[in-house]
Amino acid sequence: MAEPPVDPRHVVDPQTLEMLVCPLTKTRLTLSADRSELISVAARLAFPIVKGVPLLSLDEARNVDPEELQRLSR
Template identity: 85%
Template structure:
């Protein structure tokens, strides 16, 4: 089954991503490999991206497992 094409309105601009910071630690966020979350390595939280809009609310965030953080730290930025 083919994946639905991505609506260009739902894609976050890289320059915008570089300006966003974690609401808890104020540190830089990392885009997940599937482009569905912004991850705060310092806070160990992942914030969802819904229709191109990052939900930077602590209520929306999920905890990131240590194994995931290790994999992220090995990825080129």
């Protein structure tokens, strides 16, 4: 089954991603494989990307368990 086309307005610009850092640790963020989250390895947090907008609020972040973090860092 084909995925619906992605609205170009909902895609995060790669140059913008390079400038973003974790609000807690101020370290670089990693884009998840499905491009739906930004991962802070240092803080073990995942920040959602909603309609192309990274939500870098600690209230929006979810905790990433060590096993998942290990998979993401490969």
